[in-house]
Amino acid sequence: MTKKIAVLPGDGIGPEIMAEAVKVLQALDLPLTLEWADVGGKAYENSGHPLPPATLKLAQEADAVLFGAVGDWKYDKLERALRPEQAILGLRKALGLFANFRPAICYEQLTHASSLKPELVAGLDILIIRELTGDIYFGQPRGRRTAVDGHFPGAEEAFDTMRYSRPEIERIAHVAFQAARKRNKKVTSVDKANVLETFQFWKDVVTEVHKDYPDVELDHMYVDNAAMQLVKAPKKFDVVVTGNMFGDILSDEAAMLTGSIGMLPSASLDVNNKGLYEPSHGSAPDIAGKGIANPLATILSAAMMLKFSLNLPYAAARIEAAVQSVLAQGLRTADIWSEGTSKVSTVEMGDAVVKAI
């Protein structure tokens, strides 16, 4: 049966990297129908909203969503509800994409690109699982008001609500333990239980869910310590599970540690493994249109899509092998280039992956 993919290129380098991922998907000759729609700043310009109804409808009907990147400084002055990032928050919420998978992998050939000393990152392969539809991202109430207590009663203040319910924590904990079973059977749950009620509860519930997974090792770490241990000894981690806010920070830190954020895909899944797939990097407006962006994170996101949402693991493996092969050939976009390798453009990189398939 033909599956429908919503293709949302977005802003900045989004369209360029998406074109290459689409080329790679098409080269595999799979029973897929691709349908394009605007999202982010582009959508705002064309139809007044970063996530227009037609785009949302397409994403809801599709079997999976392939997402480029959104955002540009030129939209900074818009009111928050109309800014490009609202599209991604809106899609997560509307599609119930509660489980975000962000691998931080250091590719053998790219070890030198890391800020860290090679021995600390060589062979690094950690998986950050971030809860994506709860926490302070979506908690109500929030807004501005006059403070009635605190340090300055009577002053203007702004506030947000952090919250997690038991089933929200349970389902992401199950996802993490199950993922760890397919890897090195170790989960680190990151919290701030020493300060926050929400994360004391998080810790309690994760500990309870762990009883179903006696074969998986669980440890708990405070978020400040996790930010340190990622720098000090990233290879000590296997699966890291945490809330939306801490996951935002730690997954970006971990991705940057690898030195090759231009290589890292991500998946955001709902309860049925329907998902949205996007590169871990952003829209990089500074290099948009120059043809130099690295399309591999988006290409690898397409591979994750085939594996997680479309049940086409062999096709996914063909993409992954092709990416390994272009790296082995010494082809590099500017972000991962080093002395002795060949610098290629976005399109050349996409072409090389297609050729390797």
Add this chain to the structure above:
Amino acid sequence: MTKKIAVLPGDGIGPEIMAEAVKVLQALDLPLTLEWADVGGKAYENSGHPLPPATLKLAQEADAVLFGAVGDWKYDKLERALRPEQAILGLRKALGLFANFRPAICYEQLTHASSLKPELVAGLDILIIRELTGDIYFGQPRGRRTAVDGHFPGAEEAFDTMRYSRPEIERIAHVAFQAARKRNKKVTSVDKANVLETFQFWKDVVTEVHKDYPDVELDHMYVDNAAMQLVKAPKKFDVVVTGNMFGDILSDEAAMLTGSIGMLPSASLDVNNKGLYEPSHGSAPDIAGKGIANPLATILSAAMMLKFSLNLPYAAARIEAAVQSVLAQGLRTADIWSEGTSKVSTVEMGDAVVKAI
């Protein structure tokens, strides 16, 4: 006039490192009276509370507080209100210590100790200014309840409140701009304005306060990006100012990047520059009692105390010069030791600093 210092050694390595800092202070022959009190797990054991009334009273009466470290795994099972960390939160709140200064400095002789490649950290000198009495750390309401809305109405949930009022943001922004004036005149304000009402307000207020400091450059950065840029190019920062929660994470990440967290002091000040001074590292219960902990962060915290709260900058400079001198002599505790330097104990390091004074 004689000044009174509250000396709170605390748990783990706290007493060992504090003994050395006290030795150094005494060697300077200053008009200081030192008074000791229990804090943290030790205080809980001796009097049933991590911050007993007598300790709080001493801290309130003193001109400055010198703090070691608190915490040990053996207290993990206690209810939150009795755990050692509550002492530090309680002191911050009771003393109104809203401005936390955490320098992240890479000492020339210790560049190799960093996880990062030497060229990325050599000469690193950034100052993280963290707001310390607001944000989600102290915001009410917080607790557990039955969810009335969200993804699982009717489920048990836990929640916390993030909040900042205008005067709270204004005062920490002034602190940051004034600190930047004495340095490289550049402030990076870290927020998550794209998601949180609290941090859109933060960004707005910092931007307003900036009008009083046209000679200082201000830029804004999202917290996830800041976590990445610290890894990628830490030297691009000068002063970083942020809220309590983000500051907790980023200041620890930055400290660890230097590779010598055992060297980094910190200061937490009130509106009158009365302050609490403590090392940036923790209580390290795993090495407590072994005599191998690095006392230099605590010794340098004592120097910060002389400078910021006691108006004794020359005495502070003598300590700092003595620390530089012991490093130049090649003396190293285990945490910063490397081939070709001399490994010394906690006490030997303290003695060497005293000798160098």
